[in-house]
Amino acid sequence: MSNKLIGAAVFGQSGGPTSVINASAYGVIRTALDTPEITHVYGAAHGIVGVLDDELYDLGKEDAHELKLLMNTPSSELGSCRYKIKEEKELQRIHEIFEQYNIRYFFYNGGNDSMDTCSKVNDYLQRIGYECRVIGVPKTIDNDLVGTDHCPGFGSAAKYIATTISEVYKDAHVYNTGAITIVEIMGRHAGWLTGSAALAGINGLGPDYIYMPEVPFEMDSFLSNVKKTFAEKNNCLVAVSEGICYPDGTFVAKAQISETDGFGHAQLGGLAAKLAHAAGQKTGAKVRGIELSLLQRCAAHLASQTDIEEAFLAGQAAVQCALSGQSGKMICFTREIENGSYKCGITYEPLSICANMEKNVPREWINESGTNVTQEFIDYVLPLIQGENKRKVVNGLPRFAQLKKIKATR
Amino acid sequence: MSNKLIGAAVFGQSGGPTSVINASAYGVIRTALDTPEITHVYGAAHGIVGVLDDELYDLGKEDAHELKLLMNTPSSELGSCRYKIKEEKELQRIHEIFEQYNIRYFFYNGGNDSMDTCSKVNDYLQRIGYECRVIGVPKTIDNDLVGTDHCPGFGSAAKYIATTISEVYKDAHVYNTGAITIVEIMGRHAGWLTGSAALAGINGLGPDYIYMPEVPFEMDSFLSNVKKTFAEKNNCLVAVSEGICYPDGTFVAKAQISETDGFGHAQLGGLAAKLAHAAGQKTGAKVRGIELSLLQRCAAHLASQTDIEEAFLAGQAAVQCALSGQSGKMICFTREIENGSYKCGITYEPLSICANMEKNVPREWINESGTNVTQEFIDYVLPLIQGENKRKVVNGLPRFAQLKKIKATR
Numbered sequence: 155m156s157n158k159l160i161g162a163a164v165f166g167q168s169g170g171p172t173s174v175i176n177a178s179a180y181g182v183i184r185t186a187l188d189t190p191e192i193t194h195v196y197g198a199a200h201g202i203v204g205v206l207d208d209e210l211y212d213l214g215k216e217d218a219h220e221l222k223l224l225m226n227t228p229s230s231e232l233g234s235c236r237y238k239i240k241e242e243k244e245l246q247r248i249h250e251i252f253e254q255y256n257i258r259y260f261f262y263n264g265g266n267d268s269m270d271t272c273s274k275v276n277d278y279l280q281r282i283g284y285e286c287r288v289i290g291v292p293k294t295i296d297n298d299l300v301g302t303d304h305c306p307g308f309g310s311a312a313k314y315i316a317t318t319i320s321e322v323y324k325d326a327h328v329y330n331t332g333a334i335t336i337v338e339i340m341g342r343h344a345g346w347l348t349g350s351a352a353l354a355g356i357n358g359l360g361p362d363y364i365y366m367p368e369v370p371f372e373m374d375s376f377l378s379n380v381k382k383t384f385a386e387k388n389n390c391l392v393a394v395s396e397g398i399c400y401p402d403g404t405f406v407a408k409a410q411i412s413e414t415d416g417f418g419h420a421q422l423g424g425l426a427a428k429l430a431h432a433a434g435q436k437t438g439a440k441v442r443g444i445e446l447s448l449l450q451r452c453a454a455h456l457a458s459q460t461d462i463e464e465a466f467l468a469g470q471a472a473v474q475c476a477l478s479g480q481s482g483k484m485i486c487f488t489r490e491i492e493n494g495s496y497k498c499g500i501t502y503e504p505l506s507i508c509a510n511m512e513k514n515v516p517r518e519w520i521n522e523s524g525t526n527v528t529q530e531f532i533d534y535v536l537p538l539i540q541g542e543n544k545r546k547v548v549n550g551l552p553r554f555a556q557l558k559k560i561k562a563t564r
Numbered sequence: 565m566s567n568k569l570i571g572a573a574v575f576g577q578s579g580g581p582t583s584v585i586n587a588s589a590y591g592v593i594r595t596a597l598d599t600p601e602i603t604h605v606y607g608a609a610h611g612i613v614g615v616l617d618d619e620l621y622d623l624g625k626e627d628a629h630e631l632k633l634l635m636n637t638p639s640s641e642l643g644s645c646r647y648k649i650k651e652e653k654e655l656q657r658i659h660e661i662f663e664q665y666n667i668r669y670f671f672y673n674g675g676n677d678s679m680d681t682c683s684k685v686n687d688y689l690q691r692i693g694y695e696c697r698v699i700g701v702p703k704t705i706d707n708d709l710v711g712t713d714h715c716p717g718f719g720s721a722a723k724y725i726a727t728t729i730s731e732v733y734k735d736a737h738v739y740n741t742g743a744i745t746i747v748e749i750m751g752r753h754a755g756w757l758t759g760s761a762a763l764a765g766i767n768g769l770g771p772d773y774i775y776m777p778e779v780p781f782e783m784d785s786f787l788s789n790v791k792k793t794f795a796e797k798n799n800c801l802v803a804v805s806e807g808i809c810y811p812d813g814t815f816v817a818k819a820q821i822s823e824t825d826g827f828g829h830a831q832l833g834g835l836a837a838k839l840a841h842a843a844g845q846k847t848g849a850k851v852r853g854i855e856l857s858l859l860q861r862c863a864a865h866l867a868s869q870t871d872i873e874e875a876f877l878a879g880q881a882a883v884q885c886a887l888s889g890q891s892g893k894m895i896c897f898t899r900e901i902e903n904g905s906y907k908c909g910i911t912y913e914p915l916s917i918c919a920n921m922e923k924n925v926p927r928e929w930i931n932e933s934g935t936n937v938t939q940e941f942i943d944y945v946l947p948l949i950q951g952e953n954k955r956k957v958v959n960g961l962p963r964f965a966q967l968k969k970i971k972a973t974r
Contacts, residue, residue: 235740321859325858330609550950
């Protein structure tokens with residue numbers, strides 16, 4: 155079998171956006187545009203939904219300079235979706251569109267749900283004998299994908315969190331009257347992001363306690379810890395995952411938040427405010443709850459240059475992997491140590507092992523009391539937040555890519 | 565009368581911190597240390613409280629390199645306070661301390677309440693005939709000080725807000741399912757910060773609506789605006805001041821938030837969540853409330869270089885103003901246009917006209933419907949957010965000043 159497959163490529167973005175997902179997009183798009191056997195490069199509007207709806211952009215018609223600005227443009231520039239393929243007729247429809255545009259390369263950028271989509275498309279096309287190479291590009295701030303050392307998007311979110319915690323520490327320690335500050339960080343099931351708050355501790359600006367979903371949360375223990383630290387230091391700074399659960403498995407955030415309380419449903423958060431309030435009741439201290447919300451996943455201005463470059467490499471590698479004849483794989487990162495320094499290597503794993511699974515923080519990287527991370531955790535994250543990005547600023551404001559998004563014609 | 569007054573100087577920080585208040589500190593401290601007639605430079609721990617408690621640091625004993633890092637260190641490095649002088653015996657105590665350390669220069673960095681403190685100290689010392697020159701250095705992210713074109717701290721907060729709104733816009737527009745996003749911004753009485761969200765609109769990434777405290781808030785009108793825009797665009801982004809009030813003068817944030825609802829008191833916010841919830845009920849859309857909270861006043865990593873330099877100049881000018889024989893003045897900025905470009909000039913005004921007053925956004929800089937700002941507003945703010953700062957980053961993390969804070973001896 156010759157490795158040479160001539161046809162068009164389609165690229166889609168799926169799931170929650172990150173600061174660097176468009177750097178992966180640029181890796182795929184630029185490499186594909188520069189590949190002679192790839193005849194056209196299409197972008198799917200809102201991921202697989204754009205394929206189903208025949209909404210494809212002809213990315214060959216974009217200005218090269220604007221495309222390059224994707225390297226520092228946050229969020230999913232082509233639009234994203236949360237769409238799970240349920241029926242065979244959807245796969246038939248995808249195949250129909252692929253036939254119509256002669257699409258022979260499918261690159262899909264997302265987290266574990268998106269890898270499931272990717273895997274289903276690959277399996278179906280193989281089964282019906284339609285030659286098409288399907289490669290997944292990892293993406294998630296949550297860093298919970300199996301098969302890869304770490305995920306593009308995580309390093310930038312971790313850098314944002316560590317920097318912001320450092321700054322909030324300074325702010326929260328300003329008054330002689332003391333303060334208790336609770337910072338709520340994303341991560342429904344994995345504590346990678348919340349644990350990254352500990353990096354601020356390298357300069358003595360870290361949280362006193364870190365609560366992650368990997369360890370069951372006990373309100374009494376939390377309150378007595380905060381009370382003790384406040385009594386000692388006249389201050390207490392806590393980082394907490396949105397996904398912490400009581401020992402019975404219910405989300406702490408959800409437990410007391412009803413639709414009728416005027417604050418909306420659990421998605422709106424409220425965990426930081428809730429814990430701050432409880433800490434205030436216990437201690438009488440001035441309290442504040444802060445939710446980092448979307449900012450931690452879209453703050454491209456603070457993206458890690460390491461993360462941006464690795465995200466680009468993942469996209470580039472996806473095209474190279476497909477060109478080499480592979481299909482049904484996800485691009486993965488390995489961690490190499492070269493002359494004592496961190497270096498990111500690239501490999502790939504079957505989509506089936508990456509899809510639908512979650513990688514949590516190992517229990518041994520969390521301290522015994524479950525209230526902070528260990529040095530191993532810090533050593534793991536630190537290389538990923540290195541490097542200040544080279545974003546374009548015009549008039550003091552970020553200059554993001556402005557694509558024309560011209561509809562593709564068959 | 566000779567202008568030459570030989571003695572020590574004390575510097576204090578007061579009120580809410582900003583990203584650049586320490587740049588003003590460095591302006592005062594560096595200039596004072598370099599002035600022969602100033603024999604010692606002391607820092608008051610927690611502003612005037614440190615004077616009353618005889619807690620002064622000898623800033624001459626600090627490492628020059630660490631002091632310079634104050635230029636990019638957020639929050640009030642010497643500690644701050646919210647302390648209002650109420651009795652003459654407090655002024656007597658201040659005089660006693662000043663006598664003990666031979667303090668002849670008092671520099672106080674803060675907002676309108678702090679200028680009131682400054683003014684009282686000046687009046688008292690003049691009345692009893694103790695020769696001391698008292699100069700206020702302006703500071704507030706709220707930009708509401710009277711007598712100055714703008715305030716150090718505002719430009720950096722405005723840059724943070726405009727950048728963050730640009731990024732949130734990208735994130736909020738990613739799904740085909742649409743979204744309504746409400747961003748809550750600081751400003752109890754003045755809408756300068758919230759209005760700055762409009763700067764993101766220069767690149768087409770601005771909010772659809774901006775609600776500021778200067779215009780009474782009508783819930784019905786807000787909901788019908790959001791509903792209309794969501795129907796047209798499948799999206800709606802709103803920036804709102806924490807301080808918006810209903811026509812009867814009650815805070816919208818406070819109106820339905822009681823101590824007993826489990827979310828804490830009004831200081832914890834909840835306005836964004838409340839408005840998002842109401843918008844969701846009205847439209848059925850997916851909604852999200854985001855509160856920028858402390859981040860907007862401590863995000864030194866995104867501080868405006870223009871603001872940093874002006875903050876330094878304000879501190880430097882305070883010392884120069886005192887050396888020239890002035891007292892009872894606050895340093896003020898003027899706006900010069902030089903060859904068509906913005907340039908910041910420095911002047912001073914009597915403390916009495918700056919203290920305790922607030923400058924709101926002029927009604928003519930807000931559009932007729934009270935839901936956005938005019939071009940005049942944007943032209944006013946834009947020069948203040950220019951320039952990327954030159955902060956020190958070590959290991960991917962901010963490297964802030966680390967002062968020794970050695971207690972002063974008489």
